[in-house]
Amino acid sequence: MAKFKKDGKREVPAISTASLPDIVFMLLFFFMAATTMREVTLMVQNSMPEAEQTVKLEKKSLVSSIYVGRPTAQYQGSYGTQPKIQLNDYFANLQDINLFIQSERESRNEEDRNNLINNLKIDKDVTMGIVTDIKQELRKANSLRINYGARKKL
Amino acid sequence: MAKKTPEINASSNADIAFLLLAFFLATTTMNVDSGLFRRLPPYMENAEAPKVAKRNILQVLVNRNDQLSINGELADVSTVKQRTIEFILNTRNSKDKPSKKVVEIPLIGNTDVSNGIVSLQSDKSTSYAMYIAVQDQLTAAFHEMRNKRSNSQWGKDYDDLSDEQRTAINKAIPMNVSEAEPKNIKK
Numbered sequence: 001m002a003k004f005k006k007d008g009k010r011e012v013p014a015i016s017t018a019s020l021p022d023i024v025f026m027l028l029f030f031f032m033a034a035t036t037m038r039e040v041t042l043m044v045q046n047s048m049p050e051a052e053q054t055v056k057l058e059k060k061s062l063v064s065s066i067y068v069g070r071p072t073a074q075y076q077g078s079y080g081t082q083p084k085i086q087l088n089d090y091f092a093n094l095q096d097i098n099l100f101i102q103s104e105r106e107s108r109n110e111e112d113r114n115n116l117i118n119n120l121k122i123d124k125d126v127t128m129g130i131v132t133d134i135k136q137e138l139r140k141a142n143s144l145r146i147n148y149g150a151r152k153k154l
Numbered sequence: 155m156a157k158k159t160p161e162i163n164a165s166s167n168a169d170i171a172f173l174l175l176a177f178f179l180a181t182t183t184m185n186v187d188s189g190l191f192r193r194l195p196p197y198m199e200n201a202e203a204p205k206v207a208k209r210n211i212l213q214v215l216v217n218r219n220d221q222l223s224i225n226g227e228l229a230d231v232s233t234v235k236q237r238t239i240e241f242i243l244n245t246r247n248s249k250d251k252p253s254k255k256v257v258e259i260p261l262i263g264n265t266d267v268s269n270g271i272v273s274l275q276s277d278k279s280t281s282y283a284m285y286i287a288v289q290d291q292l293t294a295a296f297h298e299m300r301n302k303r304s305n306s307q308w309g310k311d312y313d314d315l316s317d318e319q320r321t322a323i324n325k326a327i328p329m330n331v332s333e334a335e336p337k338n339i340k341k
Contacts, residue, residue, distance in 0.1 A: 017165060024171035031178045049283040051290035053297060054188040063187060119187050122282050129278035131285070139197035149189040150286055 044069035044086050049124040051150040062117050063147075064104040066097070068130060069123030083126045085134065097137040105143075121149040190289050210252045210269045212241045216288060218279035231287050238295035242270045242327070261322040262307065271330040296329045303327055 046069050057063050067086040071079045075091075085092045087100045105113045118138055122131060138146060214234065215223045222229050224237050244251035252270030259265060272292060276285055300323050301312040308315065312323060 017168065021164070021167040021171050024168055024175055028171060028175045028178060031175065035178070048189075049286040051190060051286055051293075053190060053290050053293040055191055057187040057189070060187075065187075117191075119189065121187075124281070124283035124286070126282045127278060128276045128280040128282060128285055131282060132276075132278070135194060136197075139194050142196065144194040144196065145191070146194060147187070147189040147191050148286060148289060149187065150290075152188055 040065075040067075040086075040089055042067065042072070042086070043075055043089075043091065044071055044084055045123050045125075046121055047123055048121060048149050048151050050153040051148075052153045054150050054152045057117060057119065057147060059117075061108070062112055062115055063119050064101075064116055065119045065121055065149075066100075066134065067121045068126055068134070070125070083123070083130055085130070094133050094137055097134065098141045101138070101141040101143045116143055116145065118143055118146045119149055120146055190286070190293055192289075206271060207253070207269075209250050210271055212238065212270065212272045214272060214274045214288065216274075216276045216280045216284055218277040220281055220284040222284075222288065231284075231291060234288060234291035235295040235298070238272060238292060239299055241272070242268045242295075242299060244268065244270070257325070259322050259325045261319060262326055265326050267326060267328065271332050273332050273334060275334050292329075292331055296327065299327050300324070 044067050046067055068083055069086075070076075070081055070083055071091070079091060085094070085097070087096060092100065101116075101118075104116060108116065120131070120134065135146070138144070213223075213225050217223075222231055222234070224234070229237070241251060244254070247254075252268050254266040254268055256264050257267045274288065274292070297312065303326060304310060304312045304315055304319070304323050307323070308319060312320070315323065
């Protein structure tokens with residue numbers, strides 16, 4: 001017959017958790033590297049319309065964004081409430097778009113230059129007047145690939 | 155003899171790391187841009203609009219009150235898709251719908267290609283949301299036609315095709331959406 005020993009020496013040793021922080025740090029670094037913080041601070045209201053047929057923009061390096069919307073509350077005092085165009089970190093006029101496209105092209109490498117996609121991130125309350133003006137400017141700048149920013153309707 | 159310092163308990167290290175991890179998870183967004191892709195026509199100085207036979211044009215108008223009309227009749231946005239499909243395909247070969255031309259396309263061979271053009275016109279005061287809704291319907295219409303075509307041709311969905319097959323389908327059903335310069339459309 002087996003004897004039950006009760007001398008306490010046969011306890012399973014506690015699993016060392018010393019490497020747990022390492023694992024978690026690894027996860028942390030992954031997330032820090034994989035995600036990007038928004039590179040421009042939005043100065044305009046930007047709630048995009050919804051559409052069913054949206055496609056994702058795969059190559060991030062080709063995308064340059066143009067924001068359009070009403071200035072947010074903190075800028076309304078100095079810029080009014082009419083829809084404005086935001087390029088990078090400043091409010092722009094229609095004439096600035098050409099220059100903006102030039103500089104965006106300059107910052108890409110040779111083979112990407114002609115494949116630039118202009119991502120038009122336009123607030124859904126904006127009227128078409130300003131949108132068509134922008135499209136016209138883009139045509140003049142010969143940057144013809146555009147993406148009407150829209151969220152996927154679920 | 156120097157006193158041994160007791161080992162510092164490191165078990166809370168994990169908690170701190172978890173806290174940081176949770177913070178980054180909450181604050182960052184895996185933000186993928188999405189939208190409707192279009193290619194603009196090149197810019198030309200005082201270009202005159204090419205003359206197109208009336209039967210080949212489906213006129214979609216959106217006025218300043220976000221009301222939509224197709225060929226002059228008021229219509230609802232949700233009908234745009236069906237109307238576009240009927241217009242482009244013209245299955246009954248009727249005289250007031252677009253004519254077709256025979257084109258030789260690699261991988262498919264000789265096939266009928268519709269001459270139909272959807273002319274989308276918006277007012278300066280049309281809301282962008284409405285415009286996107288119409289564009290969405292048009293995209294859906296062409297996507298459905300291409301999907302049907304690729305299913306009858308290769309028995310596969312359009313999205314599953316290879317690049318060459320997709321270009322062939324795109325040639326067989328070209329997305330002819332023309333956007334005229336905006337006007338102030340009267341009510």
